[in-house]
Amino acid sequence: MSFQLPKLNYDYNALEPYIDATTMEIHYTKxxxxxxxxxxxxxxxxxxxxxxxxxxxxxxxxxSAAVRNNGGGFYNHNxxxxxxxxxxxxxxxxxxxxxxxxxxxxxxxxxxxxSNAAATRFGSGWAWLIMxxxxxxxxSTPNQDNPLMDVAEQKGFPILGLDVWEHAYYLKYQNxxxxxxxxxxxxxxxxxxxxxxxxxxx
Amino acid sequence: MTHTLPNLPxxxxxxxxxxxxxxxxxxxxxxxxxxxxxxxxxxxxTKFENADLETIIKEADGGIFNNGAQVWNHTFYFxxxxxxxxxAPTGKLLDLINAQFGSFEQFKExxxSAAASLFGSGWAWLVVxxxxKLEITQESNAGNPIxxxxRPLLTCDVWEHAYYLDYQNxxxxxxxxxWxxxxxxxxxxxxx
Ligand SMILES: [Fe+2]
Ligand SMILES: [Fe+2]
Numbered sequence: 480m481s482f483q484l485p486k487l488n489y490d491y492n493a494l495e496p497y498i499d500a501t502t503m504e505i506h507y508t509k510x511x512x513x514x515x516x517x518x519x520x521x522x523x524x525x526x527x528x529x530x531x532x533x534x535x536x537x538x539x540x541x542x543s544a545a546v547r548n549n550g551g552g553f554y555n556h557n558x559x560x561x562x563x564x565x566x567x568x569x570x571x572x573x574x575x576x577x578x579x580x581x582x583x584x585x586x587x588x589x590x591x592x593x594s595n596a597a598a599t600r601f602g603s604g605w606a607w608l609i610m611x612x613x614x615x616x617x618x619s620t621p622n623q624d625n626p627l628m629d630v631a632e633q634k635g636f637p638i639l640g641l642d643v644w645e646h647a648y649y650l651k652y653q654n655x656x657x658x659x660x661x662x663x664x665x666x667x668x669x670x671x672x673x674x675x676x677x678x679x680x681x
Numbered sequence: 682m683t684h685t686l687p688n689l690p691x692x693x694x695x696x697x698x699x700x701x702x703x704x705x706x707x708x709x710x711x712x713x714x715x716x717x718x719x720x721x722x723x724x725x726x727t728k729f730e731n732a733d734l735e736t737i738i739k740e741a742d743g744g745i746f747n748n749g750a751q752v753w754n755h756t757f758y759f760x761x762x763x764x765x766x767x768x769a770p771t772g773k774l775l776d777l778i779n780a781q782f783g784s785f786e787q788f789k790e791x792x793x794s795a796a797a798s799l800f801g802s803g804w805a806w807l808v809v810x811x812x813x814k815l816e817i818t819q820e821s822n823a824g825n826p827i828x829x830x831x832r833p834l835l836t837c838d839v840w841e842h843a844y845y846l847d848y849q850n851x852x853x854x855x856x857x858x859x860w861x862x863x864x865x866x867x868x869x870x871x872x873x
């Protein structure tokens with residue numbers, strides 16, 4: 480069995496003007512495609528090739544750097560495409576909104592905290608909203624690490640992630656990462672995030 | 682002391698096609714400048730307020746280290762380029778390269794591979810170690826070999842901002858162009 484680059488549920492230009500079509504195309508086909516191919520090459524012929532990605536990430540400290548980097552890259556981008564979409568933005572509702580308000584005080588305070596985690600990650604990495612023992616938490620990881628990995632500073636189930644590698648925004652925003660982060664809020668598919676939250680509750 | 686952004690010894694368009702004017706303008710004018718500004722803001726009221734960059738690289742942590750090292754790294758990177766470079770090392774530097782790597786060609790391959798395989802943001806380095814021999818090393822993010830007691834001669838920035846406007850995901854193409862603009866006269870001077 481090998482991992483497949485998942486189909487995008489929208490066109491490359493669907494997140495314009497916040498994320499441009501060229502960035503989407505290169506990010507998806509070259510970067511995500513690259514992680515997928517490299518992951519498959521790294522696990523080919525090993526017992527890992529029989530496992531779901533989550534199982535591989537859970538014991539990542541036992542595996543090679545190639546599995547960690549590309550396995551993380553594969554999973555993280557899968558999630559990233561899922562939690563964005565056309566006609567996105569706005570606010571979450573229902574149980575997730577309640578949990579956000581309970582944990583962070585308000586949706587705005589959550590936004591500030593998440594944006595700050597994304598802005599202050601030095602170098603390449605990701606900002607996350609995760610579920611940890613039933614409660615929400617915001618933090619960031621370096622490179623392609625993620626909260627499913629045993630090496631992560633905070634462990635949990637990710638329901639929202641923002642890629643702050645420069646490749647995610649450089650063609651459109653160059654050095655202006657804060658502007659990219661600010662615009663990310665316009666393309667979040669909160670329905671998808673809410674679904675993940677419900678899965679995480681179980 | 683207030684740190685300042687050094688002017689480049691060439692014009693932004695001079696390194697094209699290896700590196701475009703647009704990339705140099707952002708890289709030097711925005712990124713390098715931001716590291717200088719951040720450093721100046723962060724050191725106020727700390728014991729690094731009057732420290733030089735090497736001291737900061739050796740002793741600081743967190744934001745002061747990150748920004749201080751990035752100021753040093755970028756100056757070191759930009760000043761190795763020339764529109765009319767001496768294309769290859771000579772003399773003592775060439776002898777050291779041959780002794781350590783077999784040939785200049787083999788050295789280039791090894792350095793290129795270190796730069797290509799560094800995952801995430803960072804720098805590839807050619808350094809002189811404590812025994813006076815050459816070594817190729819990798820550093821993540823703002824890392825600088827001075828902190829480990831090594832003496833840098835050459836560095837390549839492989840943060841994506843160094844090449845994304847010109848090459849996007851094709852880091853190996855950026856590395857090919859890199860060798861065309863390295864002025865080995867500068868590197869020989871650094872060895873002295
Ligand atoms: Fe990415
Ligand atoms: Fe740089």
